[in-house]
Amino acid sequence: MFRMETEVDKERHAALGERLSAANSHRSPVLRALRTSPLGEEVPLHVWLLDDTTGELAGGLAGRTWARWLHVDLLWVDDRHRGARLGSRLLAEAERVARTERDCARARLETWDFQAPDFYRKQGYQVIGEVMDYPPGVTEYILVKTLT
Incomplete structure (x- = not known):
């Protein structure tokens, strides 16, 4: 007999993630090796664009690196600053850090x-x-880019 519940439970969520990760590592030699290497650690990567006069957030990029990949989660530029290539600069800086400091491909x-x-x-x-x-x-579009 089993009982199903639909409530949000952070502890169970964490346990579920740990168990799935262990099962994946058990089934995949590639993931098993990755999880024991420095590349297997997910590391946040943030780039902020601040207005020099006000100090306010004018734009930013939030992402993470893992397994030699940069994953861009969020990229935003304030409407007042659009058209000034700031989004391109934010993305280029995140790609530079990922490529040169974190060996992302x-x-x-x-x-x-x-x-x-x-x-x-x-x-x-x-x-x-x-x-x-x-x-x-x-x-929704899924996009990729080679950084090397």
Whole structure:
């Protein structure tokens, strides 16, 4: 007999992640080796753009590196500063740090059709996948770039 619950439980969530990670490592020699190497550690990578006069956040990038990959989670530039290539500078700096300081060979990210797929294409990213209707009425793109 089993009982199912649908409540949010942070402790169970953490346990689930640990158990899945252990199962994956058991089944994959590649992941097993990765988890015992420095490359197997996920490390945050943040780049902030601050207004010199006000000190306010004008833009930023939040991502992480793992297994020689940069994963860009968030990239945003304030509307008042759009068109000044600040997004390109933020992305280039994150890629530089990932490549030169963390030995990353590739980068990946997701973006929606109304956000910035063309921007990322101009930065050298290629669309490798599309998820239609996620959320309904929107297409999500998965993009990658070789950093070397």
